[in-house]
Amino acid sequence: MTWYAFRTVPQRERTAAEILASRFDLATMLPLETRFIRRSDGTKKKEKSYPALVGYVLADLPHDAPWYRILNLDCIISVVGFDGRPAPLNTASVERLSRVNHITSSVPNRRKSFQKGDHVCATSGPLYGMETRIEDIRGCRARVIVELLGSRREVEIHLSQLQAA
Numbered sequence: 001m002t003w004y005a006f007r008t009v010p011q012r013e014r015t016a017a018e019i020l021a022s023r024f025d026l027a028t029m030l031p032l033e034t035r036f037i038r039r040s041d042g043t044k045k046k047e048k049s050y051p052a053l054v055g056y057v058l059a060d061l062p063h064d065a066p067w068y069r070i071l072n073l074d075c076i077i078s079v080v081g082f083d084g085r086p087a088p089l090n091t092a093s094v095e096r097l098s099r100v101n102h103i104t105s106s107v108p109n110r111r112k113s114f115q116k117g118d119h120v121c122a123t124s125g126p127l128y129g130m131e132t133r134i135e136d137i138r139g140c141r142a143r144v145i146v147e148l149l150g151s152r153r154e155v156e157i158h159l160s161q162l163q164a165a
Contacts, residue, residue: 001060003029003089005053005080006070013051016075018124020059022160023140024070029058031097056080058094114142119165127157131165 008016017028031052036045067086070076081087114120114134120142121131127146136143141156 001027001062003058003060003091003094004086005056005058005089007077007080008055008057009075009077010055012075013053013055013057016057016073017059018160019073019075020057020070022158024066026065027060029060029094029098031058058089114159114162114164120144120162121165122157122161123163124161125157127155127161134162 006016006020013030017030020026020028032049033052034047034049037048038045067079071079079086114137116134116136118134119131120134122128130146132144132146134142135145135154137159138156140159142159142162143154143156145152146155147153
């Protein structure tokens with residue numbers, strides 16, 4: 001396994017890291033820095049984390065990585081490289097970066113499995129925080145029924161965006 005740096009769409013570093021981890025079972029690293037944000041009226045300070053490497057996410061890829069599928073993701077622009085070839089990162093540099101900065105690293109949960117009828121909660125996306133029940137599972141997507149705008153709607157959501165309620 002070798003670490004590579006991927007250029008991402010601006011402000012989509014976390015999304016890219018989550019997708020690489022969930023869809024491709026890759027270990028990803030997103031160095032974060034903490035900033036204190038003050039409200040416009042100056043009353044409260046809030047701690048918020050931002051990517052330290054704006055526009056980049058690191059991923060540990062095997063030698064037989066699905067490059068074409070990764071580079072066709074909407075949130076990935078390119079892989080850092082020279083002369084049209086991806087440039088692997090020095091392992092010592094990646095380790096040093098992980099020690100120096102507050103790191104969000106996501107290693108995929110390969111055993112995440114749900115069954116029809118399980119009660120789940122959405123962890124990201126437009127349904128964030130909604131609790132519902134799984135009606136059907138097709139591949140890596142679950143069909144759930146949610147109440148939106150006063151009516152029950154059938155929605156498909158990726159299994160990586162769900163956790164047991």
